[in-house]
Amino acid sequence: MINKIIEKIKSSKSFLITSHMSVEGDALGSELAVYRLLTKLQKRVVVYNHDCVPEIYKFLPFVARVKNHIREEAFDAGIVLDCSDSSRAGKVKDALSKVKCIINIDHHISNTMFGDINWVDAGIGSTCQMLYALCEKLRIMDKHIALNLYTGIFTDTGNFTYASTNGETHRVVSNLMKYNIHPDTIDERLHSLCKPHDLKFISEIIASLKFDAHKKICWARIRHWEEKEYDLTEVVFSIMRLLNDVEVFILFKACEHDKTRVNFRSRHVVDVNKVAKFFGGGGHKRASGTTIEDTLEGAERKVISFVKRYANGIKSMRGEN
Numbered sequence: 001m002i003n004k005i006i007e008k009i010k011s012s013k014s015f016l017i018t019s020h021m022s023v024e025g026d027a028l029g030s031e032l033a034v035y036r037l038l039t040k041l042q043k044r045v046v047v048y049n050h051d052c053v054p055e056i057y058k059f060l061p062f063v064a065r066v067k068n069h070i071r072e073e074a075f076d077a078g079i080v081l082d083c084s085d086s087s088r089a090g091k092v093k094d095a096l097s098k099v100k101c102i103i104n105i106d107h108h109i110s111n112t113m114f115g116d117i118n119w120v121d122a123g124i125g126s127t128c129q130m131l132y133a134l135c136e137k138l139r140i141m142d143k144h145i146a147l148n149l150y151t152g153i154f155t156d157t158g159n160f161t162y163a164s165t166n167g168e169t170h171r172v173v174s175n176l177m178k179y180n181i182h183p184d185t186i187d188e189r190l191h192s193l194c195k196p197h198d199l200k201f202i203s204e205i206i207a208s209l210k211f212d213a214h215k216k217i218c219w220a221r222i223r224h225w226e227e228k229e230y231d232l233t234e235v236v237f238s239i240m241r242l243l244n245d246v247e248v249f250i251l252f253k254a255c256e257h258d259k260t261r262v263n264f265r266s267r268h269v270v271d272v273n274k275v276a277k278f279f280g281g282g283g284h285k286r287a288s289g290t291t292i293e294d295t296l297e298g299a300e301r302k303v304i305s306f307v308k309r310y311a312n313g314i315k316s317m318r319g320e321n
């Protein structure tokens with residue numbers, strides 16, 4: 001598949017790059033690494049996103065090139081990165097539908113294979129790690145690509161702690177480190193993001209924690225989720241993850257018009273992609289999400305009873321070994 005993509009890159013002159021709505025480290029790192037790669041190959045490249053770039057990612061090289069005002073123009077190819085479904089490209093989808101060939105590069109298990117060329121590998125922890133292989137094949141790397149790829153790998157592996165982190169991840173990172181990467185400053189830019197008020201807000205969420213009878217499933221809810229420059233979802237999950245022996249973590253956020261956003265995380269056994277899929281969403285086995293057309297209480301009732309039944313079917317979740 002990688003050879004097919006290289007062929008397509010070589011034979012095309014202009015590219016539209018995009019990713020999913022609510023961009024984060026892997027999405028932006030992927031886009032900007034590919035942006036740099038293609039400009040080094042003398043291609044015409046535009047990066048269009050549904051959203052603006054969150055403040056915490058403004059240190060990424062070439063981040064100023066990301067646009068969210070889409071202009072009508074023709075492209076030979078569209079490269080869609082870290083995006084499981086074309087509809088997740090949001091308002092970029094229209095522009096995408098007009099390109100001659102869509103290259104879909106992603107690691108979501110829920111990917112719908114919407115591209116003309118689909119390189120989807122759910123066994124890899126980040127799209128940025130996949131792109132390293134592409135750079136290696138093309139023999140293109142510099143400090144800008146390295147910083148973008150490092151950031152995506154770092155964020156999508158939960159700072160190299162998730163099960164998807166393996167020897168290959170560390171081999172790639174060790175090669176990227178040759179390009180003057182400073183893990184301490186990157187971590188600070190990405191994670192030291194809270195104001196005192198945010199910690200109060202997080203403590204409110206944590207105060208709402210509930211558990212199932214076996215203390216394997218834990219969930220929290222928030223009525224006034226604050227949409228801001230930076231997303232506190234991962235911060236809340238990182239606190240929930242401090243709990244010993246809990247397998248599934250769920251966060252319910254009330255949205256406008258009686259909708260509820262639900263995020264799922266799991267540790268070892270529960271496939272939360274399947275859970276999210278049941279409710280019309282998707283993602284990865286260990287991290288997923290969906291939006292349910294119901295109130296906070298309604299969504300909580302439905303999701304928790306489903307997850308309890310689903311988890312009960314898994315032997316190790318019943319405390320048997």
Ligand SMILES: [Mn+2]
Nearest residue numbers: 026082127156
């Ligand atoms: Mn990703």
